[in-house]
Amino acid sequence: MGQYTKDIYRDPSGPPAEARETPYIRNFEDTVNLIVSKEPIRVCVTGAAGQIAYSLLYSVAKGDVFGKDQPVNLLMLDIAPMMGVLEGVKMELQDCALSLLREVVATDDPEVGFKDCDVAMLVGAMPRREGMERKDLLAANVKIFKVQGQALDKVAKKTVKVVVVGNPANTNACICAKYAPSIPRENFSALTRLDQNRAQAMVS
Ligand SMILES: NC(=O)c1ccc[n+]([C@@H]2O[C@H](COP(=O)([O-])OP(=O)(O)OC[C@H]3O[C@@H](n4cnc5c(N)ncnc54)[C@H](O)[C@@H]3O)[C@@H](O)[C@H]2O)c1
Ligand SMILES: O=C(O)C[C@H](O)C(=O)O
Known part of the structure; x- marks a missing residue:
């Protein structure tokens, strides 16, 4: 196993054909080949030192959000006073040794x-x-989403998909899109499912 492990990491084309017939190698190969075959995507989570992000980051990093074959570079953004906490979050993610998680940046x-x-x-x-x-x-919060819209406009991919959680999410999404005019408006969404579920619960 150790030998094939090393070979696979050195050679992304994977282990020799005969090794693929070995069940435990096939599982390992499936995992590794899926991972090496895709380019990592860059995912930024803001408020990364906060409560919601503490659950969200792990889900993103372990493949629940973008798929079990999609490597992720995680960019964690928070404010200056939270950088100590954020370094702790980064260490915890590294401790998890998640195979899909590549670069982790705290900024x-x-x-x-x-x-x-x-x-x-x-x-x-x-x-x-x-x-x-x-x-x-x-x-x-309006100020935050103005600054972040401007930064997205300047440095993010023009195909970036932006989902707004911070409340009031719909207004913040609108502000963010306004300050990022070079990114299509349809790429911005507010996550308001919580409100929909509450409304459904009230009328049911
Ligand atoms: N859309 C939804 O369904 C939904 C559900 C629950 C909460 N929320 C909202 O999500 C937001 C976060 O909630 P939480 O419980 O994680 O709060 P929290 O206070 O635990 O975390 C917020 C984090 O955001 C950081 N932050 C503040 N200003 C920032 C900036 N300019 N740039 C980057 N980071 C910044 C804070 O330092 C903190 O670490 C709140 O606005 C809350 O109302 C939305
Ligand atoms: O609005 C909030 O305080 C957070 C969340 O969206 C909620 O409604 O509980």
């Missing part, structure tokens, strides 16, 4: 986080506190 610079990215998951924003409504978040 507080949107132009680094969004550089050439294929997918941007915009989670980073102030959450509601007790007694607040979502509209109370506008003052703080």
Whole structure:
């Protein structure tokens, strides 16, 4: 096994044909060949030191979101005071030794986080506190999505898909798209399924 492991990593075309007949090698080969055959995509998650990202990052990195054969370069963006926490998150991801996870970058610079990215998951924003409504978040969060829209416009791929989680998600998505005019508007989505589910639950 050790010998084939080394060979596969040295030679992306995989082990010799006879080795493919060996069940445990075939499983290993399936995994490795699928991984080496695709280019990694660049996925940026903002608010990467926060609560939602703590679950989301692991799902992205282990293939639940983009597929079990899709390697990922993970770009984690948060604000400067959170860089210590973010380094901890990075170490935890590395500890998981996930085969699909390639590069992991922790940054507080949107132009680094969004550089050439294929997918941007915009989670980073102030959450509601007790007694607040979502509209109370506008003052703080609008600024974030303006800056991030500008950075996406400047450095992300023009094909980037942007999903906005930070609330109010629909307004923030609209602002982000406005400040990223070189990216098609249809590439921006607000994740409002939570509200849809709540509405359905209320009327059912
Ligand atoms: N769309 C939905 O279904 C849905 C569901 C739940 C929560 N939310 C929203 O998601 C957002 C995040 O929630 P959370 O519980 O993870 O909050 P959190 O406070 O735990 O994490 C937010 C993170 O964003 C970071 N952040 C703040 N400004 C930033 C900036 N300019 N750039 C990058 N990162 C920045 C913070 O430092 C923090 O680490 C909130 O706005 C919340 O209301 C949306
Ligand atoms: O709005 C929030 O505070 C977060 C989330 O979208 C919710 O409605 O619970």
